Amino acid sequence: MNENTTFHYERNCSLKPFNTFGIEAQAHYLAKAEDIETLRDIITAEQFQNTPVLFLGGGSNVLFTKNYFEGLVVLMQIKGISVLKEDDTHVWLQVGAGEVWHEFVLECIKRNLGGVENLSLIPGTVGAAPMQNIGAYGVEIKDTFDSLEAVDRKTGQLRLFTNADCKFGYRESVFKHELKDQYIITSVTFRLVKNPTTYTISYGDIQKTLQEMGMQTPSLRAVSDAVIHIRQSKLPDPKQIGNAGSFFKNPVISQDLFEKIKQQNPTIPSYPAETGYVKIPAGWLIEQAGWKGFRVGNVGVHTRQALVLVNYGNGTGEEIRHLSEIIQTSVKERFGVLLHTEVNFI
Numbered sequence: 001m002n003e004n005t006t007f008h009y010e011r012n013c014s015l016k017p018f019n020t021f022g023i024e025a026q027a028h029y030l031a032k033a034e035d036i037e038t039l040r041d042i043i044t045a046e047q048f049q050n051t052p053v054l055f056l057g058g059g060s061n062v063l064f065t066k067n068y069f070e071g072l073v074v075l076m077q078i079k080g081i082s083v084l085k086e087d088d089t090h091v092w093l094q095v096g097a098g099e100v101w102h103e104f105v106l107e108c109i110k111r112n113l114g115g116v117e118n119l120s121l122i123p124g125t126v127g128a129a130p131m132q133n134i135g136a137y138g139v140e141i142k143d144t145f146d147s148l149e150a151v152d153r154k155t156g157q158l159r160l161f162t163n164a165d166c167k168f169g170y171r172e173s174v175f176k177h178e179l180k181d182q183y184i185i186t187s188v189t190f191r192l193v194k195n196p197t198t199y200t201i202s203y204g205d206i207q208k209t210l211q212e213m214g215m216q217t218p219s220l221r222a223v224s225d226a227v228i229h230i231r232q233s234k235l236p237d238p239k240q241i242g243n244a245g246s247f248f249k250n251p252v253i254s255q256d257l258f259e260k261i262k263q264q265n266p267t268i269p270s271y272p273a274e275t276g277y278v279k280i281p282a283g284w285l286i287e288q289a290g291w292k293g294f295r296v297g298n299v300g301v302h303t304r305q306a307l308v309l310v311n312y313g314n315g316t317g318e319e320i321r322h323l324s325e326i327i328q329t330s331v332k333e334r335f336g337v338l339l340h341t342e343v344n345f346i
């Protein structure tokens with residue numbers, strides 16, 4: 001315990017172990033929240049009323065743009081997985097915000113529960129997953145998401161959010177917009193399929209990889225293994241080279257603009273979007289603009305995946321931010337498309 005507070009915190013702590021970019025930033029104060037009571041104590045602590053407070057999961061979707069965070073960083077470590085209810089076909093699992101996402105996916109596979117296997121190996125925590133409706137290989141968490149509980153940062157009260165309340169979209173939720181910085185997610189409840197017999201394997205290389213692995217009939221474990229295999233071959237491991245996955249979102253552009261770009265670039269890939277719009281891969285735009293493999297000092301664009309900005313070691317958040325802005329300008333000038341960042345700037 002510290003003087004004047006009921007919870008423990010430290011001063012002047014390095015945040016390097018807590019962000020996958022491996023940025024060497026410092027926090028003025030650092031605390032852990034392992035339960036809702038501590039969380040309430042933190043948000044009501046008089047000492048921190050006029051201090052910025054950042055709630056952090058695995059730090060895999062943040063960029064510390066300053067060397068020093070002049071406030072309190074709270075590591076979200078509320079654990080626990082429990083069955084809320086079940087019927088003949090589904091199980092509702094309530095999962096603590098601080099559970100590691102991939103470990104939760106593996107636990108579902110162990111219990112033969114389907115729905116999140118395509119999201120294997122996504123870094124981070126369960127509590128951060130609804131923030132941007134994490135997705136991969138044709139699946140998003142909104143597909144199995146039932147509800148979540150979150151603490152109101154002003155009142156300390158717990159509120160339940162249904163799937164509709166969260167207003168999920170492509171890498172979007174209400175928590176990035178109307179309710180930004182207003183709630184701390186403490187648990188998420190998923191509705192998972194018991195003993196599944198069908199799988200989402202038409203997306204990306206899953207089917208091909210299953211065949212290469214000699215899997216004639218897919219299973220939960222096989223689909224998860226295939227996804228892990230594909231991800232490991234395509235994405236840099238943050239333990240080896242600092243990164244936060246996709247730095248930008250895939251832009252959704254008007255059909256008219258798409259046709260204009262296509263005239264000059266007949267091979268441009270595209271995905272369906274709402275009527276009159278087309279989604280195009282940001283990585284393709286960045287690569288065409290000549291940035292793939294670009295390196296300036298300690299930071300750069302990954303050599304195999306242009307959507308991933310990397311820290312080769314000792315890079316600063318400011319250097320990465322600067323590089324991202326140059327890329328945005330370059331893509332805008334070349335294609336007329338503005339790239340929006342997926343990573344949260346702190």
Ligand SMILES: Cc1cc2nc3c(=O)[nH]c(=O)nc-3n(C[C@H](O)[C@H](O)[C@H](O)COP(=O)(O)OP(=O)(O)OC[C@H]3O[C@@H](n4cnc5c(N)ncnc54)[C@H](O)[C@@H]3O)c2cc1C
Pocket residue numbers: 020054055056057058059060061062076097122123124125126127128129131132133134135136183184185186235236237238243244245246344
């Ligand atoms: C190699 C790599 C691959 C990736 N691949 C994918 C992918 O395929 N699909 C995908 O969608 N994402 C992907 N990501 C991004 C990232 O893994 C996800 O966004 C993940 O959900 C972030 O979780 P986190 O716990 O690390 O969040 P953090 O980075 O700690 O936090 C992200 C944001 O959420 C807030 N936050 C965190 N926890 C809480 C909470 N409990 N309550 C309220 N706010 C909170 C933080 O303040 C911050 O604004 C990838 C990242 C990496 C490094």
